[in-house]
Amino acid sequence: xxxxxxxxxxxxxxxxxxxxxxxxxxxxxxxxxxxxxxxxxxxxxxxxxxxxxxxxxxxxxxxxxxxxxxxxxxxxxxxxxxxxxxxxxxxxxxxxxxxxxxxxxxxxxxxxxxxxxxxxxxxxxxxxxxxxxxxxxxxxxxxxxxxx
Amino acid sequence: xxxxxxxxxxxxxxxxxxxxxxxxxxxxxxxxxxxxxxxxxxxxxxxxxxxxxxxxxxxxxxxxxxxxxxxxxxxxxxxxx
Numbered sequence: 129x130x131x132x133x134x135x136x137x138x139x140x141x142x143x144x145x146x147x148x149x150x151x152x153x154x155x156x157x158x159x160x161x162x163x164x165x166x167x168x169x170x171x172x173x174x175x176x177x178x179x180x181x182x183x184x185x186x187x188x189x190x191x192x193x194x195x196x197x198x199x200x201x202x203x204x205x206x207x208x209x210x211x212x213x214x215x216x217x218x219x220x221x222x223x224x225x226x227x228x229x230x231x232x233x234x235x236x237x238x239x240x241x242x243x244x245x246x247x248x249x250x251x252x253x254x255x256x257x258x259x260x261x262x263x264x265x266x267x268x269x270x271x272x273x274x275x276x
Numbered sequence: 277x278x279x280x281x282x283x284x285x286x287x288x289x290x291x292x293x294x295x296x297x298x299x300x301x302x303x304x305x306x307x308x309x310x311x312x313x314x315x316x317x318x319x320x321x322x323x324x325x326x327x328x329x330x331x332x333x334x335x336x337x338x339x340x341x342x343x344x345x346x347x348x349x350x351x352x353x354x355x356x357x
Binding site: 186246248 | 353
């Protein structure tokens with residue numbers, strides 16, 4: 129299991145390939161990556177991601193450990209960035225490895241749902257109009273936790 | 277204790293962290309003290325349903341005790357992922 133909170137970018141392809149190679153005795157690998165998309169109204173210049181340094185790694189590690197305990201996983205990887213990101217840049221990725229696909233898919237979804245609402249990150253959109261907007265949490269993000 | 281603010285809470289209050297001596301025994305009591313300080317605190321803490329709190333880097337609740345707590349953090353609902 130590997131958890132990383134970092135400012136620098138990462139190579140999704142290389143990380144996914146290395147993860148798959150390290151877990152080549154597993155039958156299923158699921159990966160997800162989140163990418164900075166344009167603001168709903170358009171004109172996104174950058175996304176600034178603030179985090180709580182003392183808590184972030186701890187929270188991500190706890191979420192990942194819970195996933196490892198709950199599903200039959202051979203391995204899990206979580207990378208989440210902070211700082212100023214341009215549209216199209218990768219924000220985060222998760223990867224899960226299991227003998228059968230159901231565990232890998234479900235654990236990856238669980239990780240995503242918890243990363244969204246229980247890891248101390250806050251996104252701010254910087255727009256070309258000069259305005260900035262904190263991205264508001266959605267009720268649907270909170271509701272998504274209920275199914276687990 | 278150290279009190280930390282993140283995202284728009286930090287912007288509204290105008291600082292990322294401060295050291296506070298308090299006699300409050302719960303988070304809610306601390307919030308009441310902060311609200312009474314200045315308008316910018318009252319604005320930041322106007323709606324507690326829009327806020328989350330962590331005690332010593334663990335998510336907690338506004339009715340939690342501050343006994344033994346060294347670090348309190350206030351922030352809006354998280355938007356990771």
